[in-house]
Amino acid sequence: MKISFKKTYKFAVKSALYISLFATAFVVLLQYLFYKKTHENLVFFAIVFLIVCYLFSFLVLQYRVERFIYRRVKKIYDEVSLLESTSLLNQPITTDMETLSREVKKFATEKKLEIEMLEIREAYRREFLGNVSHELKTPLFTVQGYISTLLDGAMDDKVIRKKYLKRAENGVERLIYIVEDLDMITKLESGDLNLEVTDFDIVALIQNVFDLLEMKSSSKNIKLTFEKKYMQPILVKGDRDRIQQVLENLIVNSIKYGKEDGLTEVSIVNLTKKKVLIRISDNGEGVEKQNIGRLFERFYRVDKSGSRSEGGSGLGLAIVKHIIEAHNEKVYVESEYGIGSDFSFTMEKAIKKEKTPKHPKS
Incomplete structure (x- = not known):
């Protein structure tokens, strides 16, 4: 120095x-x-x-x-x-005492902010570990319970054996689902997940997701629909599979927290010459204002009891946020308790390639 x-x-x-x-x-x-x-x-x-x-x-x-x-x-x-x-x-x-005092004060302020940030991270780490433990513990104990029952003698009964093995399989599938989602978030956060960016029709992709989730929405009699008919393809640029996962997570979320005989509506809005906004709206339970800021946290659930009975890993919205941010885009949420929720995200428009006119042979 x-x-x-x-x-x-x-x-x-x-x-x-x-x-x-x-x-x-x-x-x-x-x-x-x-x-x-x-x-x-x-x-x-x-x-x-x-x-x-x-x-x-x-x-x-x-x-x-x-x-x-x-x-x-x-x-x-x-x-x-x-x-x-x-x-x-x-x-x-x-x-110089004035300069020294100013530098020491700045140093103390920086250290105070670092300590506060570390305390927040430590609290988040404890909460995250507790949530992971809880999410993994439930299916593990379920599988263990069914297998123990079978080993204790229930295996001889073919009907019980098949039923319990099926339930154990469901528990294992839930474990795999949680672990795969955790692995995806880890890759997204570390930047190890490579995006395969292509041009694709977002309207056709949304319709495809509607078809995949038709049975799930029918179980609660929730209608999946577009806000209006889109007569022409709307081309966007991104990783088609990852954007499909975003749409699936958001629409499944709207079904999970939707009301019986409800509605989930998707709209595509032209924001600028280069951007479109995809909005997923529902008339479900909605979210209270104090919970909106934490919706995209891993394992954060608004309803601590009922939402677990609906299944899922508790990582869906966190994955949505990371995938959209990996595309250098933004995700938004608006909600009013008892009225419904709007989740939306931006996408880059694909540049349409103009066809070169064919000249007739002379």
Whole structure:
């Protein structure tokens, strides 16, 4: 670190003046008492002595005070340098108290923010581990219970054996579903999941998702529909499979929390020349305002009891957020409790390739 003295000299100027005045008056008095000098000689002697004494005092005081402060400030910098991430390491050592105070205050504020962030992350980590434990524990205990029952003698009954093995299989499938979703989120967060970007028709993709989820929506008599008829294909740019997963997660979410005889409606809005907005609206339960900000957190559930009975890994919306952000797009949510919810995300339009006219052969 380079040394940078920012000197105000105020302390040295005043201190040197006080010392010089006192020393000059005292010496002049001694000269008058012991040597009986004339008035003119005493004045000349006093002026010369005052100047020399003042300059000497000023230089000594300024140098000594600066070195004294510098040594102690440098010790503070050296101790703080143990924290490699501190911004003080990039600053020159200063002995100016105002500058030093400002830098220390900035350093303390940064450390306070880091501590608060670490506390938030630690609380999130504990909550996340608790949620993972709970999500995995339920199907594990279910599988263990059915297998233990079979081993205890129920295996001899063909009907019970088939039924319990089927339920155990469902529990294993749920475990696989959770683990696969966790693996996908990990890849998305680390950037290891490569997107295969192509041009595709978003209208056809949404219709395909409707067909896949038709039976699930019929079980609650929820109608899946477009807001209006789209007569022409709407081409967008992205990873078709991942966007299909986004649509499936959002529409399944609307079915899961939808009301009997409800409606899930999808609309495609032209935002700009380069962007479209895909909106999934429902007239289901809706979400209370205090919960909206946490909807995209892993394992966060608004309804801690009922939503688990509906199945799912609790990772659907978190995956939606990560996939959309991997496309450098945005995802939005609006909801009113008891009225319904709107989830939407942006997509980049694909550039339509103009067909070159064929020239007739001459």
